[in-house]
Amino acid sequence: MATNQVVLDVGGLRMRYGTTDVLHDVNFQAKQGEVLCLLGPNGAGKTTTIEIMEGFRMRSAGRVEVLGTDPARGDEHWRARVGIVLQSWRDHGKWRVRELLEHLGLYYAAYSTTSIERPWNAEQLIAAVGLTEQADKKVRMLSGGQRRRLDVAIGLVGRPELVFLDEPTAGLDPVARRGFHELIEGLVDEGETTILLTTHDLSEAEKLADRILVLDGGRIVADGTTAELARQIAGQDEVRWTRDGQTFRQSSSESTRLVFELFKQHGEAIENLEVRRASLEDTYLSLVRQAESGTGQAGKTNKAEEVAR
Amino acid sequence: MNPTAMAWRAGWSRGLIELRQSLTNGGDLFNHFFWPVLMLIAVFFLRDVSFGQSGFSLGALALPSILGMNAAMSMVSMSQQLTADREDGTLLRSKATPNGMAGYLLGKIISVSGGLVVDLAIFLIPGMFLISGLAIGDPGSWLTLTWVLALGLVATLPLGAVLGSVFVSVRSQGLLTLPILGMIAISGIFFPLTVLPEWVQWIAQTFPIYWLGLGMRSALLPDGAAAVEIGESWRHLETVGMLGAWAVLGLLLAPIVLRRMARRESGSSVAERREKALQRIG
Numbered sequence: 001m002a003t004n005q006v007v008l009d010v011g012g013l014r015m016r017y018g019t020t021d022v023l024h025d026v027n028f029q030a031k032q033g034e035v036l037c038l039l040g041p042n043g044a045g046k047t048t049t050i051e052i053m054e055g056f057r058m059r060s061a062g063r064v065e066v067l068g069t070d071p072a073r074g075d076e077h078w079r080a081r082v083g084i085v086l087q088s089w090r091d092h093g094k095w096r097v098r099e100l101l102e103h104l105g106l107y108y109a110a111y112s113t114t115s116i117e118r119p120w121n122a123e124q125l126i127a128a129v130g131l132t133e134q135a136d137k138k139v140r141m142l143s144g145g146q147r148r149r150l151d152v153a154i155g156l157v158g159r160p161e162l163v164f165l166d167e168p169t170a171g172l173d174p175v176a177r178r179g180f181h182e183l184i185e186g187l188v189d190e191g192e193t194t195i196l197l198t199t200h201d202l203s204e205a206e207k208l209a210d211r212i213l214v215l216d217g218g219r220i221v222a223d224g225t226t227a228e229l230a231r232q233i234a235g236q237d238e239v240r241w242t243r244d245g246q247t248f249r250q251s252s253s254e255s256t257r258l259v260f261e262l263f264k265q266h267g268e269a270i271e272n273l274e275v276r277r278a279s280l281e282d283t284y285l286s287l288v289r290q291a292e293s294g295t296g297q298a299g300k301t302n303k304a305e306e307v308a309r
Numbered sequence: 310m311n312p313t314a315m316a317w318r319a320g321w322s323r324g325l326i327e328l329r330q331s332l333t334n335g336g337d338l339f340n341h342f343f344w345p346v347l348m349l350i351a352v353f354f355l356r357d358v359s360f361g362q363s364g365f366s367l368g369a370l371a372l373p374s375i376l377g378m379n380a381a382m383s384m385v386s387m388s389q390q391l392t393a394d395r396e397d398g399t400l401l402r403s404k405a406t407p408n409g410m411a412g413y414l415l416g417k418i419i420s421v422s423g424g425l426v427v428d429l430a431i432f433l434i435p436g437m438f439l440i441s442g443l444a445i446g447d448p449g450s451w452l453t454l455t456w457v458l459a460l461g462l463v464a465t466l467p468l469g470a471v472l473g474s475v476f477v478s479v480r481s482q483g484l485l486t487l488p489i490l491g492m493i494a495i496s497g498i499f500f501p502l503t504v505l506p507e508w509v510q511w512i513a514q515t516f517p518i519y520w521l522g523l524g525m526r527s528a529l530l531p532d533g534a535a536a537v538e539i540g541e542s543w544r545h546l547e548t549v550g551m552l553g554a555w556a557v558l559g560l561l562l563a564p565i566v567l568r569r570m571a572r573r574e575s576g577s578s579v580a581e582r583r584e585k586a587l588q589r590i591g
Contacts (some may be wrong), residue, residue, distance in 0.1 A: 029340065047576065047577050048577075050576075050579060051575045053575060054405075054575070054576075055575070056574065056575035064401055073325040076312060076408050077312075077407070079406070079407040085403040086398060086401060086402060086405065086576055086579075087398075087576060087579075089581060090392070090397050090398075091397040091398040091399040091401075091402060092399060092402070093397075094330045094334065095326070095330070099326065103319065103322065103323060104328065104402075104406055106314060106322065106412075107315065107319050107406045107407050107408055107409055107412060108406075108407065109315055110311060110312040110314075110315040110407075111312065111407060112471040154402065156405070158406075166576055216525070262411070272572065296344040
């Protein structure tokens with residue numbers, strides 16, 4: 001799905017507030033069509049990073065290119081190609097859903113290209129985010145989950161080539177969260193949109209992301225697919241089995257080989273075999289622990305992507 | 310269509326939508342009627358009170374003055390709406406939209422001025438039946454009213470935008486109320502300025518409220534009423550000069566201040582204000 005065109009390119013990004021460095025030397029890229037997830041504890045610098053890329057915040061140093069343009073100098077045409085899903089609160093409460101989407105769409109009409117027709121037709125967009133029944137409701141009458149869907153719709157109304165989502169499911173109940181995930185998956189399946197999202201929710205990252213970046217203490221401490229991260233960092237799957245009524249348990253970074261050896265040695269005597277892969281949560285926690293104890297130095301945080309190649 | 314023309318169109322439609330919304334919901338409608346009705350009651354009781362030997366009733370003098378005061382008050386609505394829209398994230402959405410800020414501002418100017426025209430009509434139309442001695446038969450009166458109102462808006466709306474950018478929260482807008490009330494008290498709205506000490510007159514004459522009031526009186530009162538004014542004249546030239554000066558000041562300052570304000574908007578700044586506001590509520 002992802003082409004080789006680089007849509008997001010961040011190199012040596014630094015951010016300093018007063019005397020505190022919030023971001024040190026952040027490097028990463030995203031290719032067209034990729035879903036990139038930025039994970040990290042509170043205060044890790046996720047929001048700062050995303051706001052720099054949105055063009056809402058000036059960086060202290062480093063190179064940032066979003067759709068080939070420095071966001072600090074992004075013009076209105078660049079703005080039309082970028083979608084931002086904002087955490088809403090109570091803005092536009094008096095507007096009706098369709099009215100608001102039709103209005104915001106107007107601004108994009110001048111930015112249609114031969115390949116991308118802007119804006120997204122309001123009616124179709126409303127259907128795509130599942131708000132057809134609420135189309136004539138006032139925005140302030142929507143439930144939390146519906147409001148969030150509207151936020152996504154607003155982010156998408158200009159048919160952006162790149163979408164930023166900052167903690168999109170914060171405060172949603174499990175049903176609304178599931179609905180939101182389906183919405184994003186649908187968008188991804190459709191094709192060429194690149195998505196960058198931040199979240200605290202590991203299962204969400206695992207579910208949606210092609211690639212995960214872990215940001216901690218202002219540094220990228222890991223970069224790779226879920227499987228790559230798990231293999232590289234935690235690296236220990238847990239294998240359990242019983243033999244002759246006795247339970248065994250062993251941790252291994254090469255669980256498949258271990259299982260093969262087990263069968264070779266004991267054959268049918270092996271029962272109740274269970275392989276538990278290192279979960280993203282384990283990986284994440286061990287990463288953050290490493291970074292906080294200061295052992296996650298640059299040498300060790302080589303990109304999983306490179307290891308995988 | 311080119312993007313700028315598109316933004317103008319979007320801004321225009323935004324203004325009309327906001328205006329329609331404010332005329333179709335209970336809370337806003339109450340606000341539209343509350344002050345005009347209160348002022349009508351005041352004017353009603355002043356209609357037979359004559360001002361000294363001038364031969365004019367206080368009611369007749371006050372009616373156009375109140376129109377001028379209301380026009381000047383659009384500065385406050387502009388300021389309040391800008392602050393509120395910044396606090397709730399409306400402005401940030403505009404910033405995330407191509408040409409969105411231009412559309413937003415144009416929309417705001419249209420909805421605030423449109424709302425003002427409605428408020429003025431709610432007050433003026435019944436007022437014309439209550440008060441005698443107004444010069445409303447002459448088309449020239451309406452021409453004067455129109456240019457004074459237009460110039461007044463150009464003078465006060467950009468200033469309102471500047472004030473709105475300066476205040477960080479809706480709550481801090483309350484700080485505006487007292488100086489504004491004070492300014493109204495000394496601006497010759499409810500009684501002619503000439504009864505006040507000269508130094509107060511000088512202060513009043515530096516602000517746009519006095520000049521808007523004077524301009525409206527010049528439009529709606531017979532020429533003889535100029536006798537109660539400073540210099541016994543409508544001073545149109547000075548009115549244009551003073552309102553024009555405020556307009557220039559506002560138009561110079563507003564883009565700078567608005568740009569600075571817009572630059573600072575981001576998701577986290579809106580989130581921060583939300584936290585603060587929720588703390589106040591909770």
